[in-house]
Amino acid sequence: MKQTLSELMRMSRICRMIFATCLGSFILVIFYFQSMFQPVMRRNPFMVEGCCRKGSRNALQELYNPTQTELSGAAVLHQARRDQVVDACRVYSASSRKRRVLTPGDLKHLVVDEDHELIYCYVPKVACTNWKRVMMVLTGRGKYSDPMEIPSNEAHVPSNLKTLNQYSIAEINHRLKNYLKFLFVREPFERLVSAYRNKFTLKYNSSFHKRFGTRIIRRYRKNATQDALLNGADVKFKEFIEYLVDPATQRDGLNEHWQTVYQLCHPCHIHYDMVGKYETLEEDANYLLQLVGVGDSLRFPTYAKSTRTTDAMTAQFFSNISTQQQIQLYQLYKLDFLMFNYSIPSYLRLE
8 A cells, every 4th residue: 555655656746747847848938939029029229138159249249239330320220120020010919819929830931050140031032042052151161152053952952951940949949039030021012923923934833833723723713724724834813813812722821932921930929130121132131241250251142133023013913903802912911011111012902
């Protein structure tokens, strides 16, 4: 009897220890996401927490308290961009009943560079291929020197870069608190048209045609040919928009190439220290590389401006979209417009 009682007491202690461990992990997640990710997250631009190695300055310090005169003007600009995100998130938080806590699974778009203490949230169709190339140079420890020597398909191999969701909760918290976090954004509808042009009008993207094109044609095209149903290679922009604003699509979740930045990078939950823009891509990218201390040896790759999707091109694509669908589409991407200070396009018919 005594032995049985002793065993029961021992099992009870083990259960309490397991419960305490699980509760501690849960509290750690809640504590971090409540204290660090809430929209009330302004930082004093001239004060940096004790994040840096003794006797050295890292990119985070140089961003918030620049010692180089030529970086001071950019620091003011990027503070304004951070404030814009915070203000938009505060308004959204006040008007929304939705509350959520991020999990490691939400962090799969955040690429980590341990050597330079950087976290980059990649957004497809915002120069993410070139940014992944640059991150491979930064994390390669001499394996690469020129980003453009890295084939584009290699830049998208998951094992070539480490993402934040691969770390433990404690490691995630540490890096989110101490590393410089950045992302690059783009006018939402230009990015959307760019995604459509790349994924549905180019012959080599047959995987997207099969995966999404066939589904879109089956749902939204009357009297579709058997070839179209089988290959999905000629999706019209109007059909693509019908697919996006369909509640069934939104319930299933959007593909990353046309998902909102709000959902990909969670800027209302994660405090991004730098918000770069596609419209000033080279300037913002090279500013970041200066902060990191590699600006003299590494430059962001230039890109072919002649092939990029422009505002005029976007307006042309939207000309055949109904007013109702334009309104629905704007509502879908509204937070991206507000957070990153993009005005409502003049071609939109919202009334």
